[in-house]
Amino acid sequence: MTDYLRPRTLDEALRLAAAGRVVPAAGCTDLFPATQAPALAGPILDLTGIEALRGIARGPGGWRIGALATWTEVARAALPPAFDGLRAAAREVGSVQIQNAGTVGGNLCNASPAADGVPCLLTLEAEVELASVRGTRRLPLPAFLTGPRQTARAADELLTAVVVPAAAGAGQGAFVKLGARRYLVISIAMVAARLEVADGRIARAAVAVGACSAVAARLPALEAALAGAPAGEAADRVVPDLVAPALAPISDVRADAAYRAEAAVELVRRALVRALPRQEAA
Numbered sequence: 001m002t003d004y005l006r007p008r009t010l011d012e013a014l015r016l017a018a019a020g021r022v023v024p025a026a027g028c029t030d031l032f033p034a035t036q037a038p039a040l041a042g043p044i045l046d047l048t049g050i051e052a053l054r055g056i057a058r059g060p061g062g063w064r065i066g067a068l069a070t071w072t073e074v075a076r077a078a079l080p081p082a083f084d085g086l087r088a089a090a091r092e093v094g095s096v097q098i099q100n101a102g103t104v105g106g107n108l109c110n111a112s113p114a115a116d117g118v119p120c121l122l123t124l125e126a127e128v129e130l131a132s133v134r135g136t137r138r139l140p141l142p143a144f145l146t147g148p149r150q151t152a153r154a155a156d157e158l159l160t161a162v163v164v165p166a167a168a169g170a171g172q173g174a175f176v177k178l179g180a181r182r183y184l185v186i187s188i189a190m191v192a193a194r195l196e197v198a199d200g201r202i203a204r205a206a207v208a209v210g211a212c213s214a215v216a217a218r219l220p221a222l223e224a225a226l227a228g229a230p231a232g233e234a235a236d237r238v239v240p241d242l243v244a245p246a247l248a249p250i251s252d253v254r255a256d257a258a259y260r261a262e263a264a265v266e267l268v269r270r271a272l273v274r275a276l277p278r279q280e281a282a
Contacts, residue, residue: 052066083169084174093116128141195226219242219268
C-alpha cells in the first residue's frame with residue numbers, strides 16, 4: 001500500500017480502508033494543524049475525488065448532508081428555517097478559506113468539544129452514516145461522539161453522510177457563539193436551539209450547548225420545562241438549575257469553568273429569543 005491513495009469511488013475507498021489502517025483526509029483543516037511533523041503520516045486516504053460523498057439533498061425521509069459537503073455549501077444551501085442555526089454556525093467556522101475547504105464529515109470525525117456544527121446537529125436529531133465493506137450503519141450523533149477527539153467509527157469505516165430526519169425540519173433554529181473576539185476564534189461556549197411554536201406556545205424545544213463538556217450536550221430538563229410555555233416567556237424560563245446539570249465545563253486558557261457555566265445560561269436565553277418566530281420575538 002502506498003502512502004497516498006486517492007480513490008474515485010466509495011467502493012474503492014472502502015476496500016482500501018479494509019486493507020489496513022489509513023488516515024481519511026478531506027479538507028484537512030483539522031488534520032494538518034494536528035500533525036506535529038513536516039508531513040502527514042501515511043497511508044493517507046484522500047476522499048476528495050468521491051462524488052458520492054458530496055452534496056446536500058432532501059429525500060422522502062429527510063435531509064442528507066454528504067460527508068464532503070463544505071461549510072460554505074451548508075451556509076448557502078436552500079434549507080428550511082429549522083437549519084438556520086446550522087447555517088449560522090457554518091459562517092462561524094474559522095475563516096472563509098476554512099469554510100471553503102473544511103467538511104461536515106471531517107468536523108464530526110475530529111470530535112472537538114468546541115466543534116461549531118455539533119450543537120446545531122444535535123438539535124436537528126442528526127444521525128451519522130458509517131460505511132465499510134461489512135455494510136452500512138447509522139448512529140445517533142450522541143452515540144457517535146464518545147469523548148474529546150473520540151468517536152465510535154471503526155478503523156475500517158468511513159463517515160459517508162449526516163442524515164436529518166424530516167420531523168426535525170420543523171420550527172426555527174438559531175446559534176449563538178461566545179469567543180474572545182468576533183472571528184477566527186475557538187468557542188468559549190456556544191448554544192444551538194430549535195423551537196416549534198403553535199398557537200403562541202412552545203410545542204417542542206431542542207437546546208444544545210457546546211464547549212462546556214467533553215462533548216456537546218442537549219438540555220433535557222430545560223426542554224421539558226419549555227414545552228407548553230408561552231413562546232414569549234422562553235428566555236425567562238431559563239435558570240441555572242435547568243442548564244448546569246447537563247454540563248461539565250473545564251478551565252483552560254480561554255476561560256475558567258465558572259465563567260463558562262454562567263455564560264452558557266445567558267447564551268441559552270439569547271439563542272431561544274433568536275429561535276422564536278418573528279411575531280413572537282417582537
